[in-house]
Amino acid sequence: MAKDIDSQELALWCAECADRKKAEEVLVLDMRGLSSVTDHFVLATGGTEPHVRAIWQEVLEATAREHGVRAAKPEGVRANTWVVVDFYDVVVHVMLRQVRTQYDLEGLWNDAPRVPLPERAIT
Secondary structure, eight states: OOTTOOHHHHHHHHHHHHHHTTOEEEEEEEOTTTOSSOSEEEEEEESSHHHHHHHHHHHHHHHHHHHOOOOOOOBSTTTOSEEEEEOSSEEEEEEEHHHHHHHOHHHHTTTSOBOOOOGGGOO
16 A cells, blocks of 8 residues: 555545545445455446446545556456445445445445545545
8 A cells, every 4th residue: 555545545535535526325445343354345336338337437446546556456347236346444335226226235244334435525
């Protein structure tokens, strides 16, 4: 992770990137103390497979460009129904609505505090 941004700032940045591409139901969960895998989850919904692609590509490219933070190779890019972008301390999940409903990550992790999003990231 780049030295100029901590995990919560990175999570909020990723949420903002998703919001710029008109992602729906953008949510940041604070996983610290609940999971040893990551500090934050960012969840975002896309309306179609091309929309999911546009969202995760914006998150990946803008984060590398603006903060010098690169992710592991995204998982799920062939189908673009649920794509996971792993920045290690922040894991971004971009899903189609039916996939998000089916797997209900926010329900599964309902004890994870929700990180408030800045006003500009709320659509």
